[in-house]
Amino acid sequence: MKNEKTELLKGTLDLLILKTISYEPMNGWGISKRIEQISGKKFCVRQGSLYPCLHRLEAQGWISSKWGASEKNRKAKFYKLTQHGQKQLDKEMEDWRHFTGTVELILQMC
Amino acid sequence: MSNENNTLIKLTNINKVFLTDDMETRALSGVDMHIDNGEFMAINGPSGCGKSTMLSIIGLLDTPTSGEYTLNGRDVASLSASERARIRNKEVGFIFQSFNLIGDLSVYENVELPLTYRGTKSSARKELVMEALEKVDMGHRMKHMPSQLSGGQQQRVAVARALAGKPQILLADEPTGNLDSKNGEAVMDLLKNLNDEGATLCIVTHDERYSTYATRSVHLFDGQLVDGDGVMAGV
Amino acid sequence: MFERSRLIIVLKALFQSSRTEDELDEEMRFHLKMETEANVKKGMDLKAAHQAALRSFGGIEQRKEDCREAWGVRVITNLLHEFCLSLRRLFRRPVQNGLMFATFAVSVMLSTLSWSLFHTMFLRQPEFDPKGEYLVLNYVGGVIGASRSSNGEMEAYKEGQKVFSDFAEVGFYNSPTIQLPGGAERVLAANLSARALQIVGAKPLMGRLFRPEEDKRGSAPVALLSQHMWENSYDRDPSIVGKIMDIGSDQVTIVGVMPADFRFPNDQDLWLSYGFYDWGPDAMVKLKPGVTREQAESNLKVILDGLGPDSPANRRGLTPALIPFRDYYLPSEIRVSALVLFALSLIFVVVSCANAANLMLIDFLGRRAEVATSLALGIPRGASIRNVCFQVTMIAMGAVLLSIALLPVAGPFLYDHIDVNLEPYWLNYHFEWHYVGMAFALAGVSAAVTVSAPMVYLLWVDPDKVIREHAYTSRGTGRTLWRRLLLIGQITLLTVLGVSAGLLVRSSYNVGENTWGYPADRVFVGKISAREIEFTVEEPLGSVQRLAIYRRVLDQVTQRLETEAVALAHFSPGYSSGPNITYALGQEEIGEAFNSQVTEGFFDTLGVPFVEGNTLPRENPDDGPVYGVINESLAQKIWPSQDPLQRVLYIRFSGAPASAPSIPIVVCGVVRDFQVSGPVARNNDFILTPLMPRSFVRPGQFIFVRDRIGVPNVRSIRDAVHRADSRLSFYFPSTLGRVIDIMLSSMHMTANLTTVFAAAAVLLCSIGVYSLTVTQVLQSSREFGIRMALGTEPQRLWVHFTCGHLLTTLIGVLIGLFGASQVARVFSPLLFGVDPYSVSTYAMVAFTILLVATLACIPSFFRLRRINPAKCLRSL
Numbered sequence A: 001m002k003n004e005k006t007e008l009l010k011g012t013l014d015l016l017i018l019k020t021i022s023y024e025p026m027n028g029w030g031i032s033k034r035i036e037q038i039s040g041k042k043f044c045v046r047q048g049s050l051y052p053c054l055h056r057l058e059a060q061g062w063i064s065s066k067w068g069a070s071e072k073n074r075k076a077k078f079y080k081l082t083q084h085g086q087k088q089l090d091k092e093m094e095d096w097r098h099f100t101g102t103v104e105l106i107l108q109m110c
Numbered sequence B: 001m002s003n004e005n006n007t008l009i010k011l012t013n014i015n016k017v018f019l020t021d022d023m024e025t026r027a028l029s030g031v032d033m034h035i036d037n038g039e040f041m042a043i044n045g046p047s048g049c050g051k052s053t054m055l056s057i058i059g060l061l062d063t064p065t066s067g068e069y070t071l072n073g074r075d076v077a078s079l080s081a082s083e084r085a086r087i088r089n090k091e092v093g094f095i096f097q098s099f100n101l102i103g104d105l106s107v108y109e110n111v112e113l114p115l116t117y118r119g120t121k122s123s124a125r126k127e128l129v130m131e132a133l134e135k136v137d138m139g140h141r142m143k144h145m146p147s148q149l150s151g152g153q154q155q156r157v158a159v160a161r162a163l164a165g166k167p168q169i170l171l172a173d174e175p176t177g178n179l180d181s182k183n184g185e186a187v188m189d190l191l192k193n194l195n196d197e198g199a200t201l202c203i204v205t206h207d208e209r210y211s212t213y214a215t216r217s218v219h220l221f222d223g224q225l226v227d228g229d230g231v232m233a234g235v
Numbered sequence C: 001m002f003e004r005s006r007l008i009i010v011l012k013a014l015f016q017s018s019r020t021e022d023e024l025d026e027e028m029r030f031h032l033k034m035e036t037e038a039n040v041k042k043g044m045d046l047k048a049a050h051q052a053a054l055r056s057f058g059g060i061e062q063r064k065e066d067c068r069e070a071w072g073v074r075v076i077t078n079l080l081h082e083f084c085l086s087l088r089r090l091f092r093r094p095v096q097n098g099l100m101f102a103t104f105a106v107s108v109m110l111s112t113l114s115w116s117l118f119h120t121m122f123l124r125q126p127e128f129d130p131k132g133e134y135l136v137l138n139y140v141g142g143v144i145g146a147s148r149s150s151n152g153e154m155e156a157y158k159e160g161q162k163v164f165s166d167f168a169e170v171g172f173y174n175s176p177t178i179q180l181p182g183g184a185e186r187v188l189a190a191n192l193s194a195r196a197l198q199i200v201g202a203k204p205l206m207g208r209l210f211r212p213e214e215d216k217r218g219s220a221p222v223a224l225l226s227q228h229m230w231e232n233s234y235d236r237d238p239s240i241v242g243k244i245m246d247i248g249s250d251q252v253t254i255v256g257v258m259p260a261d262f263r264f265p266n267d268q269d270l271w272l273s274y275g276f277y278d279w280g281p282d283a284m285v286k287l288k289p290g291v292t293r294e295q296a297e298s299n300l301k302v303i304l305d306g307l308g309p310d311s312p313a314n315r316r317g318l319t320p321a322l323i324p325f326r327d328y329y330l331p332s333e334i335r336v337s338a339l340v341l342f343a344l345s346l347i348f349v350v351v352s353c354a355n356a357a358n359l360m361l362i363d364f365l366g367r368r369a370e371v372a373t374s375l376a377l378g379i380p381r382g383a384s385i386r387n388v389c390f391q392v393t394m395i396a397m398g399a400v401l402l403s404i405a406l407l408p409v410a411g412p413f414l415y416d417h418i419d420v421n422l423e424p425y426w427l428n429y430h431f432e433w434h435y436v437g438m439a440f441a442l443a444g445v446s447a448a449v450t451v452s453a454p455m456v457y458l459l460w461v462d463p464d465k466v467i468r469e470h471a472y473t474s475r476g477t478g479r480t481l482w483r484r485l486l487l488i489g490q491i492t493l494l495t496v497l498g499v500s501a502g503l504l505v506r507s508s509y510n511v512g513e514n515t516w517g518y519p520a521d522r523v524f525v526g527k528i529s530a531r532e533i534e535f536t537v538e539e540p541l542g543s544v545q546r547l548a549i550y551r552r553v554l555d556q557v558t559q560r561l562e563t564e565a566v567a568l569a570h571f572s573p574g575y576s577s578g579p580n581i582t583y584a585l586g587q588e589e590i591g592e593a594f595n596s597q598v599t600e601g602f603f604d605t606l607g608v609p610f611v612e613g614n615t616l617p618r619e620n621p622d623d624g625p626v627y628g629v630i631n632e633s634l635a636q637k638i639w640p641s642q643d644p645l646q647r648v649l650y651i652r653f654s655g656a657p658a659s660a661p662s663i664p665i666v667v668c669g670v671v672r673d674f675q676v677s678g679p680v681a682r683n684n685d686f687i688l689t690p691l692m693p694r695s696f697v698r699p700g701q702f703i704f705v706r707d708r709i710g711v712p713n714v715r716s717i718r719d720a721v722h723r724a725d726s727r728l729s730f731y732f733p734s735t736l737g738r739v740i741d742i743m744l745s746s747m748h749m750t751a752n753l754t755t756v757f758a759a760a761a762v763l764l765c766s767i768g769v770y771s772l773t774v775t776q777v778l779q780s781s782r783e784f785g786i787r788m789a790l791g792t793e794p795q796r797l798w799v800h801f802t803c804g805h806l807l808t809t810l811i812g813v814l815i816g817l818f819g820a821s822q823v824a825r826v827f828s829p830l831l832f833g834v835d836p837y838s839v840s841t842y843a844m845v846a847f848t849i850l851l852v853a854t855l856a857c858i859p860s861f862f863r864l865r866r867i868n869p870a871k872c873l874r875s876l
Helices: A012-020 A028-038 A047-059 A083-109 B051-058 B081-091 B107-116 B122-135 B151-164 B181-196 C002-015 C017-041 C046-057 C060-071 C074-090 C094-122 C151-160 C194-199 C227-233 C293-306 C325-329 C332-366 C368-376 C381-418 C433-460 C463-472 C480-510 C541-560 C602-606 C632-638 C714-724 C736-743 C745-779 C781-789 C794-830 C839-866 C869-874
Strands: A063-069 A075-081 B007-020 B023-036 B040-044 B066-071 B092-095 B169-173 B200-205 B216-221 B224-227 C134-141 C164-174 C177-180 C183-186 C189-192 C222-226 C244-247 C250-258 C270-273 C282-287 C318-324 C524-529 C563-569 C581-584 C589-598 C610-613 C626-631 C648-653 C663-671 C686-690 C701-707 C729-735
Touching (some): A012 A047, A028 A075, A028 C017, A075 C017, B007 B051, B023 B051, B023 B224, B040 B051, B107 B151, B122 B151, B151 B169, B151 B181, C017 C046, C017 C060, C074 C381, C094 C332, C151 C293, C222 C227, C282 C293, C332 C433, C368 C381, C480 C794, C480 C839, C524 C714, C541 C563, C541 C714, C602 C701, C626 C632, C632 C663, C701 C714, C729 C736, C745 C794, C781 C794
Parallel strands (some): B040 B200, C626 C663
Antiparallel strands (some): B007 B023, C244 C250, C524 C701, C524 C729, C581 C648, C626 C686, C648 C663
């Protein structure tokens, strides 16, 4: 059974998470759904691997977490971007654009 | 990540050459094999046919001289020694011929050993250890020292040790080799039960009798697979 | 920011672990619930929805673990757990770990003690001068005896010096007899100048300190009492200040009482003003910045030279010297011994490290299968290495704690056995924190060395290979060669150490009374001094008067005591420092010897037998030849195979002016050799001459008494002396044995310490030999099992094993004996009265080692009996 969804490139998950929560604090499930939704279900975040990633980002100080109530009034852990994380996001977005731009350039020229 | 055809282990064209003094010994030549999730695989063969080398390679104790090895969809042939150790610790359970329990640790501590280095909480560890010991029916002996146990009991503890970490696959190298036939059968029954509960097993034995416990068996002769379930042997 | 957020997470996970775990669990369950609900919305039934959610999540436990890994807590919790595991395993191997503990404890203990000794003798500063800024002005060189300055010289130094920023005269030792309310008593005193009291920061308990004008000679004498004396002898008299005490014929005013914590220079009872001192003062001086000791000494020498050749110091050929306080009290031999011992103890630490590393490595190789199993189970090498490190560290730390706990007992014990003569209180043992530091440092180094061997093994070991070896080959038979070599090495070392220690110990006990040539314990010695007698008469009449008084003393003692013999001499064996004359036959000087004036009964009193001739004449006429008694070896040297009696030789005092004529001596007797000079003196030749007025009879003689019963009553001798002349004082009562003991203290220190070190070395090496033997049995148990299965009885097997073992030991012993003979040749100058190739010592050591080796085999017998041949065969 060949999976239609594209595996995420290594390292891009960080970027996507940071970007996703840059607008509002979100819980883990929300983040995974949002990424799936926006990508038109093109991207599949293996749900299990999302959490280690979140915890790592938190340990690095880029995001912070707080317990809050979800839309159905359930207790959920919400993640939000820190100032440090904002800087990191800007940097990673810059890097990403630079990277894709270069790849695109090569694809066009050759 | 997807597991094609539910395959856990896939060996492709594995060769292993030992260089001893000025002699070149071919332990394995061009072995292709796979083990699926939930299978009970037996590798048979006479002494010196390369069975143990094969098991060492499957268990990531040794690296093949050439060939491809994917475990759970991941290429593991080219990993570093410490990465291999981590995989061994998490995904492979070993059962040795001579039990290899550690003499100055109690039964409980022996089973706990592989879990020690995973950072599991001690309460969680205790649960896992007790669960494994109950499975092999040795829960009542957890405070004993290995020297106080019979061979069969020791091997059961060794099985529990292999089980405790909830590995993807259990590897057993002549698990009955040091046991009399009664104890040997008991251990094989235990392994069979584990398989029925969903564990994947691969054992190496030169004793044809025990092959019947397996769901599938392959035959190794002079480093080559000579028959087996749909596996081509490069004769 | 970065690190803080991580730190918070780590701390939270560590100290609120259950809460953190719960939160993690809750977070994941929330996710699964949401996913399940979403699946249900898609139309799945609840069970399928839940399973699909689980599948897409992929193993909750695994994910949790990944999260924990992301926190970075794993490292810490793992370490904690590993530590606990190592701790538990420590007690599961009591023998091996106990031996290692003993090894560490012995070496750490000894080296910490040696460090303490080294520190005391080379680095410690007195409490009253913590920076070590002050030096003692004293004299060195000269002929014999007192190297004390005179008051006049001290004044000249004080006035003329340009090199000191501080100069305070002191008389460190004075021992007057004073009249106390409870009767006459001889007390320990010191004379201090006003400045000296200021330097050491003295504060009186009551009254006042000395004033500078009281430093002047001829000023009214004043005294300060110690609190102890004020309380015990004056009953805490509140009006003590201003009272008068009698010292001899002087009236001394008490001006104050010093508190109990004032101890300078030692535990004095009484301090007297410096003006009341005439016995040869010292000075405490502080160098000006930038002035070296050598410069200061040469400045003093210039001043001394300016005083002319007749000043007392110049007459005796003395040179002014500046000595640190510590060196002033410690004989240089003792300090050298301390240095040697400290170096020795460091070597010792190295040896014990090697020993512990041996134990560790051997044990480790014995556990190869276990190590391989751990590695095969995916336990990281780091964890195995840490396990070893934890184990060794804990053992080492245990050893340190034990050593520190034993220090308060072992320290004073050691210092007591060093017997430093006249040792001031601040050179006694007392605890200092850096001893602990040193113990930890030494244990740390030892532990590091010890773990290095298994560490290297662990880093290189190939788990697969070991597993393979363990599972498929029988082992333990072919690998004995290197173990044999190790054993041989240990035995060799043990033999060398044993022989060296044996020789040194024998040598040190040889310097006892037996080699002195007379029964020193039976000879009583005391000093009678004429210091209090007013010798106003000019020489040579003074000598005549003194001689008459001394003759009276001899007569009185002979009359009043049951004496066998009694004699006077200006020297006492043990107090003299070596040759003081050169002798010649014609013009040419032949060699050096010792000379003193003695009365005719001297040889009888000491019990030294005559070989030829007679003792000195009672009255040597002033106009006739001077007679002399010489020792046997000297006679042999000067007149080989000739009769020495009535022959003439010429003596000349070392350091005498060249113009002085040499004195002819007629030999009247030859006595057996005896140790006339110090214990380590090589040259014990002597030419003893009679007490006669023609040569200067010194004020102050040693009196020797040999009683018929044993050691005579001190009181009756004192009575006899006082009866002869009431102005004579009698002091330092002792036996010659005791005097010699004090003289020998440094030799004994070396001997005692060598004994301790040798015992420890034997202990350590025995541990090594024992462990090697036992391990060999353990390692070869499979081989033994097979042999037993083939029908060999355990007893025969044991004999076979023991023979092989003893053969190995014998080889080691033989190599060791050869090595020891080479080592002994090197230190033979240190040996006294022992042949460096003494057969008995070598044989004794070899025998002891073979005995230890045999004893070490006994436990293996029981191990052998426990081997189950069937089991060995099955595991083949």
